Amino acid sequence: MIDVTKIRKDFPILKREVNGKPLVYLDNAATSQTPQQVIDVIVDYYQNYNANIHRGVHALSQEATDKYEVARQTIQKHFNAKESYEIIFTSGTTHSINIVANGFTTLLEKGDEILVSAMEHHSNIVPWQMLAERTGAVLKVIPMNLDGELRMDVYDDLLSNKTKLVFCNHISNALGTINPIKEIIDKAHAVGAAVLIDGAQAAPHIKADMQKLDVDFYTASAHKICGPTGVGMLYGKEEWLNKLPPYQGGGEMIAEVTFEKTTYADLPHKFEAGTPNICGGIAFGAALDYMNSIGFEAIAEYEHELLEYATKELLKIEGLKIYGTAKNKTSVISFNIEGLHPYDIGSILDKLGVAVRTGHHCAQPIMDFYKIPGTVRASFSFYNTMDEVDVLVAAVIRAKGMLE
Amino acid sequence: MQIKKIQEEIVDEFSMFDDWMQRYEYMIDLGKSLPLINENYKTDDNIIKGCQSKVWVHAELEEDKLVFTADSDAIITKGIIAILIRAFSNQKPQDIIDADTDFIDEIGLKEHLSPTRANGLVSMIKQLKLYAIAYQTQLN
Numbered sequence: 001m002i003d004v005t006k007i008r009k010d011f012p013i014l015k016r017e018v019n020g021k022p023l024v025y026l027d028n029a030a031t032s033q034t035p036q037q038v039i040d041v042i043v044d045y046y047q048n049y050n051a052n053i054h055r056g057v058h059a060l061s062q063e064a065t066d067k068y069e070v071a072r073q074t075i076q077k078h079f080n081a082k083e084s085y086e087i088i089f090t091s092g093t094t095h096s097i098n099i100v101a102n103g104f105t106t107l108l109e110k111g112d113e114i115l116v117s118a119m120e121h122h123s124n125i126v127p128w129q130m131l132a133e134r135t136g137a138v139l140k141v142i143p144m145n146l147d148g149e150l151r152m153d154v155y156d157d158l159l160s161n162k163t164k165l166v167f168c169n170h171i172s173n174a175l176g177t178i179n180p181i182k183e184i185i186d187k188a189h190a191v192g193a194a195v196l197i198d199g200a201q202a203a204p205h206i207k208a209d210m211q212k213l214d215v216d217f218y219t220a221s222a223h224k225i226c227g228p229t230g231v232g233m234l235y236g237k238e239e240w241l242n243k244l245p246p247y248q249g250g251g252e253m254i255a256e257v258t259f260e261k262t263t264y265a266d267l268p269h270k271f272e273a274g275t276p277n278i279c280g281g282i283a284f285g286a287a288l289d290y291m292n293s294i295g296f297e298a299i300a301e302y303e304h305e306l307l308e309y310a311t312k313e314l315l316k317i318e319g320l321k322i323y324g325t326a327k328n329k330t331s332v333i334s335f336n337i338e339g340l341h342p343y344d345i346g347s348i349l350d351k352l353g354v355a356v357r358t359g360h361h362c363a364q365p366i367m368d369f370y371k372i373p374g375t376v377r378a379s380f381s382f383y384n385t386m387d388e389v390d391v392l393v394a395a396v397i398r399a400k401g402m403l404e
Numbered sequence: 405m406q407i408k409k410i411q412e413e414i415v416d417e418f419s420m421f422d423d424w425m426q427r428y429e430y431m432i433d434l435g436k437s438l439p440l441i442n443e444n445y446k447t448d449d450n451i452i453k454g455c456q457s458k459v460w461v462h463a464e465l466e467e468d469k470l471v472f473t474a475d476s477d478a479i480i481t482k483g484i485i486a487i488l489i490r491a492f493s494n495q496k497p498q499d500i501i502d503a504d505t506d507f508i509d510e511i512g513l514k515e516h517l518s519p520t521r522a523n524g525l526v527s528m529i530k531q532l533k534l535y536a537i538a539y540q541t542q543l544n
Contacts, residue, residue: 019424341478343457351424359456373458373477402429403479 002294002302007383010035010290014383021353024388024395029173029332029379030357031223032204034287038226041286045279053278054269068278071285072268078288079218080209081235085267088234088241089281093200094123096219096234097167099271100196101127103244108164110136115158115193117168118144118369119175122362124167124198137164144369148175148324152183163193170202170218174361174377175324176307176332178202185215194240200224200232204381205303205330207296216240222280227287231280234271241267248273299382303331306380310389317396323366323375331380334361337396340403342376348399349376354392407499410491411507418511427512431483438486441473452531457481459528463535470497470539472532484513484525492532497543500536505529 008014011033016023025033045067051060053068069084076084090096108114114128118141132139142155150168166188171178181197188195196217199208203220210218217240221232236244246253246264250273255263264270291299310333314320319338336342346358359374360367367374378392421427445462452459457478464471472493474485491507492500513525 341457341481343478344480347480348428351428374456402425402432 002298002382004302004383004385007294008385010037011383012036012039018353018355019351024354024384024391026378026380026384026388026392027355027357028204028381028384029176029201029224029377031229032226032381033383034228035226035290037290038228038283038286042228042279042283045282050279052275064278064282067282068276071282074285074288075233078207078292079220079233079235080211082211083238086210086235086238086241088236088268088271089276089284090219090232090234090271091230091277092221092223092232093198093219096217096232097124097196097198098127099234099247100217100236100244101131102247104131104165105134106245107243108135108137111162112137112164113158113160113162114139115142115155115163115166115188116140117142117150117179119148119150119172119177119179119363119366120167120169121173121198121200122364124169125365128165128167142168144177147326148172148177148329148366149326150177150179150184152180155184156187159187159191159193161191163188163191166193166195167198168195169198169200170208171199171205171330171332172324172363172366173201173332174334174363174366174375175326176201176329176334176379177324177326178206178328178330180328181215182213185213189214201330201332204291205296205300210235222284222287225287226290227284228280231277231284233284238267241271246270246273250274294382302382303380306384306386306389307331307333309386310378310380310392313389313393314396317393317400319400320396323370323372332377333379334375334377336372336375337400340400342374344403345376345396345399348402349392349395352391352395352398354395356392407491407495407503411503414487414491415507415510428480431487432479433483434486435476435479435482435484438475438482438489439473441475445473446475452527459485461485461528461531461535463532463539465497465539465542466494468496468543469494470500470536472535485528487511487513488528488532492536497536497540501533501540 013033049060049063051064053065072087073084075087081087114137116128128139140158143151145151168179168184170181185195194216197215199218199220204225216237218235223229253265253270253273255265321336323334342358346356349356357377361377441460441462446460450460450462452461457476459476461474472489476482476485
């Protein structure tokens with residue numbers, strides 16, 4: 001069981017007011033808030049052992065290197081990767097995806113096929129379109145039904161020996177749908193295709209097991225799991241990471257450099273050119289420690305209660321329609337009210353201290369599918385309360401009254 | 405009436421509101437009363453970029469004055485457009501080019517709207533001025 005009153009004390013930002021009202025933060029799918037435990041780690045880094053890593057022989061550098069590598073191991077354990085060097089520190093999920101998309105340029109041929117799901121974030125569409133343009137490969141879309149669930153029957157038909165890559169998010173940022181990734185991975189492997197799962201939205205809710213999933217690539221961003229912005233990870237199976245060429249050239253990623261030739265460093269450094277976000281990486285580890293101290297099962301259970309209560313209460317509002325009604329979904333509610341623009345609703349909610357996201361959520365194809373300009377999206381985290389759901393519902397009713 | 409005078413009038417009206425709620429309600433009313441743009445002008449070419457909601461603006465020269473019509477799919481945005489049109493429409497292009505836009509700050513719009521929306525507001529003003537420049541060139 002989650003003690004939400006106690007947990008909320010860990011998050012200093014939750015005490016603040018917005019527009020004279022207590023902040024009700026329901027934009028967790030965009031970024032999560034940071035607990036004091038993680039803030040302390042960030043402060044401690046800059047106050048006590050800020051140094052460049054992997055090169056200095058002095059004490060501070062060694063201390064920073066140790067902590068950075070311990071963080072990598074924390075991430076490895078959390079995601080149950082076989083080896084710590086299969087975890088590449090990146091600036092976030094977008095960077096992670098680009099490393100893979102760029103790497104496959106040399107591995108694809110004209111006519112090869114890439115499958116991408118219809119409910120992707122732009123960051124998991126654009127890099128593959130660019131890859132298809134570079135290589136002459138064909139990008140095909142796995143469609144979804146009106147509930148926001150992938151059409152697995154069509155997926156079966158799309159798969160063939162031409163399929164080389166499959167990309168899909170674990171959880172949709174706009175709809176909250178939890179995709180059947182194990183089935184997607186196994187079926188892709190059966191035709192010899194590699195699979196990248198974008199775990200940006202899943203990481204705050206589900207502890208994904210790399211070895212059980214047998215996934216080839218998996219991505220996550222620290223700022224969605226109580227960590228800082230600007231840092232994330234790419235998990236890649238060792239054999240795949242060895243096959244991919246480096247993404248950026250620079251320091252740290254080399255073994256030997258002459259003006260004639262450079263040999264690349266071993267994993268993970270091959271993909272970590274330049275001075276990384278050292279503090280961010282260490283704080284990423286601390287954020288996972290924090291979330292694991294609460295426990296992902298308890299988090300999932302509590303967030304499900306929030307989702308069910310919020311869904312029930314919101315649906316009492318006349319004319320309110322929820323987009324994304326998959327049987328298996330996380331605590332994200334995308335909605336519109338008949339005849340009202342999501343932007344108008346969001347503007348008034350903000351005035352009432354309720355932070356939600358409005359717009360297309362960087363997933364324009366989903367909005368086109370439903371033929372809407374966007375939605376209002378409320379996304380809940382384990383530190384939200386049932387009372388906050390009530391504030392949201394009251395605010396939506398008030399906005400509706402003002403706008404109609 | 406001169407642009408400056410109209411702007412002062414708008415600032416006066418907004419100064420009567422005590423809180424954001426009244427201000428928003430007034431903008432929503434303004435949005436609802438905005439004369440509609442001719443449907444033929446709601447083309448992709450006339451969409452202003454930089455707004456989360458869709459905004460169309462059309463400009464037409466009537467004798468020596470520039471007349472703006474506009475629309476949006478969001479009502480608060482329409483309210484903002486109504487205020488801008490009241491200040492800038494039916495004016496000589498050169499006067500539109502020369503007009504300052506400090507009144508936006510004074511009526512608390514920029515400060516009270518979210519940054520993305522404020523950008524939309526800036527884009528709208530920029531678009532009105534661009535039309536004025538284009539038609540002024542034509543008049544010369």
